[in-house]
Amino acid sequence: MISDVLAEAREKMDRAVEVAKDDFATVRTGRANPALFQKIPVDYYGTPTPLNQLAGLQNPEARTLIITPYDKTALKEIEKAIVAFPNLGATPTNDGTIIRVTMPELTEDRRREFVKLVRSKGEDAKVVLRNLRRKAKDDLDGQKEVGEDEIARAEKELDAITKTHVDAIDEALKHKEAELLEV
Template sequence: MSDDPASILKDAKTKMSKSVEVTKEEFTAIRTGRASAAMFQGITVEYYGAPTPLNQLASLQFPEARTVIVTPYDKSAMAQVETALRDSDLGVNPTNNGDTLRVVLPALTEERRRDYAKLAKTKAEDGRVAVRGSRGNAKKALEKLVKDGEIGEDEGSRAEKELETLTKTANEQIDEALSLKETELETI
């Protein structure tokens, strides 16, 4: 941490923004009615004894809303890619035509939509916890500056009010992203 309120607040704002971005990225990985590349980011394939991300081994195409065509760059990896897709948490059974794998995502049931909504809420709360952690660290640094006499109490309280504003803004951004994701999940 640095030794002036402006840089402490700047650091806190950067960390809070990063927490919001990470939360939004995690929301993109939650499946909705449409197929997206983000859904496949966490899938790794055992390729020559090393876990390799799917997007490094194959291209993904989305000809329809719930259909994905997976084309491995190396045809000898077809079986491993197929196994990785089948074992993933997407709940899919790819169809192998020799050159490509066709993945048809099943329609989301009401129960599955509720599960995904719960998952989104959990990820949002994780984001809020990260924001509160950044706030707590910055607040301690500001209190230390006041205690050590490096800044006055008035300046310290002004900085803390600004910190609260930053925290509120970050939490509102997370809530807004959660609301959008829940709306997306409810749309059939």
């Protein structure tokens, strides 16, 4: 029973770390990264659809991204969605078959804003981990048929699991900050 609680907590924390890393990838650096564009919602026949489901994304150059829609009728809507997406600052050009997006150079102030944004996302991810830890601890405390020593050992293991995952988020955060501040 205790092992089930710990395994579930570990699995959920693993997912939380992956979500945090994906979230960090959506913050742009000086390069055009396809991950920035994947979750942009495009109004496709009245339904908000993620861009990666409507088009192929290619990165031929450092600051250029080519978007090739699977359905050519969606070109205008994709272009509108890119322009309307906040904090992107990208300028799309449409040639009738593909959309070429050029990312502007980041200024020092903009880089610092993005570092703040990434730190905020990192703190949000840590809050999720702490909430998962609290729930797992409550589940452990609810165990009636297990001795106090076993619960104390399980709580120490839970703390170690939590620390490992918080360290993973900190490491990803440090890597992303370095990437953002790199000129």
